[in-house]
Amino acid sequence: MKKHLLIFIFSLGYFLSFSQNAPTVYVDIQAPLPVCNPGESTTLQADYLQTYATNTNNYDVTSIPYAPQFPFIGGTLLNVEIDDIWSPIVDLPFPFCFYGQNYTKLLVGANGVLSFNIAGVVPGGTETPLVPGDCEWSYSGTIPSTTFPIKNAIYGVYQDIHPGLITNPAVQNINYYVTGTYPNRAFVLNTSEIPQYSCNTSVGLQTYQIILYETTNTIDVLVNKRTACTSWNGGRGVIGLMNQAGTLAAVPPNRNTGTWSAFNEAWRFTPSSAGGSNVTLEWFQGATSLGSTNPITVSPTTSTTYTAVATYTRCDGSLIQIQDDITVAPEPNLPTLDPQDITLCTSSPGPYTFNINQNAYMVNGYATPGDFVFRYYVDSSGAPGALIPNGTLNAYTPASSTYPQTIWVEVEEQGTVTGTGCINLRSFQLNVTAGPSGSFSYASSSYCESITTPVAVTLSGLTSG
Structure with missing residues (x-):
C-alpha cells in the first residue's frame, strides 16, 4: 500500500x-x-x-515539444501599455535561483523581457519600475555582453514591440499568473498578440511565454509566433538568459540577436549538472x-x-x-493444505518404499489445481537438499535408513489464485514402525464357553506398533 x-x-x-x-x-x-x-x-x-544547483552559472539549453500547458491569457494584466516601460515590481510567491542568486521580486518589460535587476532592491540594479522609456528597445550585439542594455534577465522574445498599439485588450496584453501547488508552482508570464513597433501588424502579432518553475529553477520559453520587423532596429530579436555582469549567457541555437522568425517552438533552460x-x-x-x-x-x-x-x-x-x-508485508501462506506425515507399519527390514506424492491432497477443493507447482526435496541439516525427481514420488525409496526423516515440499503459485508467484516451503515426516506383537495366557489350563465367570488374562512380550 x-x-x-x-x-x-x-x-x-x-x-x-x-x-x-x-x-x-x-x-x-x-x-x-x-x-x-x-x-x-x-x-x-x-x-x-x-x-542541480545554479552556483556554477551554467544552464543546459534544450529544445522541447511545443505543447503549451498554460493559457496565454487570463492572468493579471500588467501596467505596460505604454511603450518601453517596466511594470510595477512583481512579488514572486517562491524564491527563484538565477545564476546563483536568490530572487523574490522581478520586473516585466514592455519589450518581451523579464529582469531581476531592480534598482534599489538588488545591489547594482539598474531597472526602474514605471518609468517610460526605461525598458530599452535598441540593441545590436549578441549575448553575453557587458554593454547589453538589459542584464540579469530572461529574454523571451526580447524585441521592440508596442503594447500601446493594441486594439483588443481582452486578448492583446501582457499578463502573468502563478499556478500549481507548493513545491511545484509556476510563474507564467505571457506576451499575447502584441504588435511590433513601427511595423505594427504588418508582420503579424507577437505571442510568447516565459515560465519559471519553483524548486527546480528551470525556465521555459515558448514562442507561438515571432516575426522580425526588419525595417526597425534591424529586426533584431533574442531568446536566452544572461547574468547581472553580462559575462554569462545561455542561448538556443540560432536564437541569439538576429532577424530570425519562429513559430510554435519551445526551449528549456535547466541548471547544469556541473553545479552538483x-x-x-x-x-x-x-x-x-x-x-x-x-x-x-x-x-x-x-x-x-x-x-x-x-x-x-x-x-x-x-x-x-x-x-x-x-x-x-509478508504475503499470506498459499491456500494449499499442509502435507501429512506418513508412517509405514512393518516388521520387515528395509529398504522401504513410500508413496510421498501429496499433490492431490494439498490442492483438494481448488477448481484450478494446475495453478500450483510442487517440488519435493530430501532434508539437508534442516533445510531442503537434493531434489526428488517427480517420477519417483509414487514409489520413493529413501537413501537414508534413519527414521524419522523430513521431506520438504516447495509450493509455487503460477496462476491467478494469489497472483504473487510466491513460493512456500512445507514439510512432513517419514517414519517406519513395526507392527504390534505380544502373547497372552489364562490362569487355568482350559477355557470353555460354559464358564461364565471372568478368567484372568496374563499379557507378556507386548510391543507397540
Whole structure:
C-alpha cells in the first residue's frame, strides 16, 4: 500500500495539469516484488527528480515539444501599455535561483523581457519600475555582453514591440499568473498578440511565454509566433538568459540577436549538472534512518512501512522535503493444505518404499489445481537438499535408513489464485514402525464357553506398533 505526501492538481479557469515534461519535484516508490515468507528480502526503488544547483552559472539549453500547458491569457494584466516601460515590481510567491542568486521580486518589460535587476532592491540594479522609456528597445550585439542594455534577465522574445498599439485588450496584453501547488508552482508570464513597433501588424502579432518553475529553477520559453520587423532596429530579436555582469549567457541555437522568425517552438533552460546535485534521498523505517542507498533491500518479518524522503536545497539554504511511503508485508501462506506425515507399519527390514506424492491432497477443493507447482526435496541439516525427481514420488525409496526423516515440499503459485508467484516451503515426516506383537495366557489350563465367570488374562512380550 502506498501513500503519497503530495498530489498536484490545480486549475486556472479550467482544469490544467503539469504534463510529464514539466520539471516537477516528486518521490515515487515503485511497487516491489512480493515478500513471500517472513524475513525474506525485497528491493525498494524510489524515483525522484534529479536537480542541480545554479552556483556554477551554467544552464543546459534544450529544445522541447511545443505543447503549451498554460493559457496565454487570463492572468493579471500588467501596467505596460505604454511603450518601453517596466511594470510595477512583481512579488514572486517562491524564491527563484538565477545564476546563483536568490530572487523574490522581478520586473516585466514592455519589450518581451523579464529582469531581476531592480534598482534599489538588488545591489547594482539598474531597472526602474514605471518609468517610460526605461525598458530599452535598441540593441545590436549578441549575448553575453557587458554593454547589453538589459542584464540579469530572461529574454523571451526580447524585441521592440508596442503594447500601446493594441486594439483588443481582452486578448492583446501582457499578463502573468502563478499556478500549481507548493513545491511545484509556476510563474507564467505571457506576451499575447502584441504588435511590433513601427511595423505594427504588418508582420503579424507577437505571442510568447516565459515560465519559471519553483524548486527546480528551470525556465521555459515558448514562442507561438515571432516575426522580425526588419525595417526597425534591424529586426533584431533574442531568446536566452544572461547574468547581472553580462559575462554569462545561455542561448538556443540560432536564437541569439538576429532577424530570425519562429513559430510554435519551445526551449528549456535547466541548471547544469556541473553545479552538483542539490537533492539527497534518505530511507526511513519509522524514525530510524536506513541510509541513502537507492535501491535498498529490506526484509520485513511483519507489515512494515518504509519512507523515502527527498530533500531539495535552495540557493538561499532553505530546504524542501517530499516523501513517499510504502507498506510491505509478508504475503499470506498459499491456500494449499499442509502435507501429512506418513508412517509405514512393518516388521520387515528395509529398504522401504513410500508413496510421498501429496499433490492431490494439498490442492483438494481448488477448481484450478494446475495453478500450483510442487517440488519435493530430501532434508539437508534442516533445510531442503537434493531434489526428488517427480517420477519417483509414487514409489520413493529413501537413501537414508534413519527414521524419522523430513521431506520438504516447495509450493509455487503460477496462476491467478494469489497472483504473487510466491513460493512456500512445507514439510512432513517419514517414519517406519513395526507392527504390534505380544502373547497372552489364562490362569487355568482350559477355557470353555460354559464358564461364565471372568478368567484372568496374563499379557507378556507386548510391543507397540
